[in-house]
Amino acid sequence: MQSRTFVGLLLAALTVATGAEAQTRRRPAGAAPPTAGVYTTTRPPAALENKQVVLETTMGTIVLQLDATAAPNHVGFLLDQAEAGAYDGTVFHRAVPLGILQGGDPLSKDPSKTALYGTGGLNRLKREPNARRHVRGAVAAVLQPNRPDSAGAQFFICLTDQPGLDGQFTVFGEVVEGLEVAEQISQTPLAAAGRLTTRVVITKATVRDTPPPVTAAFADTTVEELAAYRATLRTTVGDIVIGFAPDVAPGHVRNFLRLAQLGVYDGTGFHRVVPRFAVQAGDLSSRAAPLTQVQRRVVGPVKGEFNPLKHEAGVVSMARGDDPDSASTSFFICTAPAPSLDGKYTAFGRVLQGMDVVTAIEQAPLDGEAPRTRIGITTVTLTKGAR
Numbered sequence: 001m002q003s004r005t006f007v008g009l010l011l012a013a014l015t016v017a018t019g020a021e022a023q024t025r026r027r028p029a030g031a032a033p034p035t036a037g038v039y040t041t042t043r044p045p046a047a048l049e050n051k052q053v054v055l056e057t058t059m060g061t062i063v064l065q066l067d068a069t070a071a072p073n074h075v076g077f078l079l080d081q082a083e084a085g086a087y088d089g090t091v092f093h094r095a096v097p098l099g100i101l102q103g104g105d106p107l108s109k110d111p112s113k114t115a116l117y118g119t120g121g122l123n124r125l126k127r128e129p130n131a132r133r134h135v136r137g138a139v140a141a142v143l144q145p146n147r148p149d150s151a152g153a154q155f156f157i158c159l160t161d162q163p164g165l166d167g168q169f170t171v172f173g174e175v176v177e178g179l180e181v182a183e184q185i186s187q188t189p190l191a192a193a194g195r196l197t198t199r200v201v202i203t204k205a206t207v208r209d210t211p212p213p214v215t216a217a218f219a220d221t222t223v224e225e226l227a228a229y230r231a232t233l234r235t236t237v238g239d240i241v242i243g244f245a246p247d248v249a250p251g252h253v254r255n256f257l258r259l260a261q262l263g264v265y266d267g268t269g270f271h272r273v274v275p276r277f278a279v280q281a282g283d284l285s286s287r288a289a290p291l292t293q294v295q296r297r298v299v300g301p302v303k304g305e306f307n308p309l310k311h312e313a314g315v316v317s318m319a320r321g322d323d324p325d326s327a328s329t330s331f332f333i334c335t336a337p338a339p340s341l342d343g344k345y346t347a348f349g350r351v352l353q354g355m356d357v358v359t360a361i362e363q364a365p366l367d368g369e370a371p372r373t374r375i376g377i378t379t380v381t382l383t384k385g386a387r
Helices: 005-012 019-025 072-083 110-116 178-186 250-261 291-296 355-362
Strands: 049-058 060-066 092-095 100-103 138-141 155-158 172-179 204-210 229-237 236-245 268-276 278-282 315-318 331-334 347-353 377-384
Touching: 049 072, 060 072, 060 178, 072 172, 072 204, 092 178, 172 178, 172 236, 172 291, 229 250, 236 278, 236 355, 250 347, 250 377, 268 355, 278 355, 347 355
Parallel strands: none
Antiparallel strands: 049 060, 049 204, 060 172, 092 100, 100 155, 138 155, 138 172, 229 236, 229 377, 236 347, 268 278, 278 331, 315 331, 315 347
């Protein structure tokens, strides 16, 4: 649960000064004049739908998927601004580390106006209430305090779920690529009030149609082709080469290959060792770094494919919870016959090379069932050859 202090920091970061402080900032020398009146989009509904804005920044690319159904005027305004180049050269000027990231102020193009960052480009949009929540990745409009109709060019990205902000700001989209880039930006050095001390620039904002859904990797690969793949687990104690049995567990083989191809297993470890039974790896809690947004999309439960393949030494099978369809990323390698698992866990492959490495893992000093010294998987490499 979030603390009130953290929510307070977020609200302070997402609103600009009023009252006495605002009086001192009113039309300072060199400041932009107040913007025009309330904006209403002239784009027809079809021209607002299925649009993305690609933000190329000096730290990486962030892609925003816009939701015109939830907030048509906010979406129309953002599209107008992006197409006019209004975001090009602006910076992300404020953040709460791993909380929010704020940008879009036209004044931030000018390094000499740092004191004014966060005050520009507002008072153009009326609030558009909708059911969207401030969940991780949500994109919403910045406001002046106590002025719900003061949104404009500035926006913020939620880097964690922020339920305390629901009902206060208009959510009009979500980050669909590059959320990890936004997280990295939020962790750059900050000064007072969460102001970034490094200029992280939006070099280019480009509007594009939402690309069609991409078919998941290996979804259409035939059983014969799947059987030709090999996975080399490069571990801190040696290499293990795995071959697959898609004839009895095609869904699990596709899942493992997909995870391996996207690097989900890289940086995980062998977290559980039971001598004369099995060594287990692939649990995401053992991963050295968080998953990227793209990697998260491929992680999910796999329907059980219980089959005649016996759980004997060298067989690779998927771990699961009580639900028979709850296998996901964690797998184990049998080091001895385990007939009690037959038909209850999905065996999907076999160690082809490196059983000596598996034995070394099995013989490692343990604290309970956990290796006393971390045994890591540095990378998993896929190759394809003759079956």
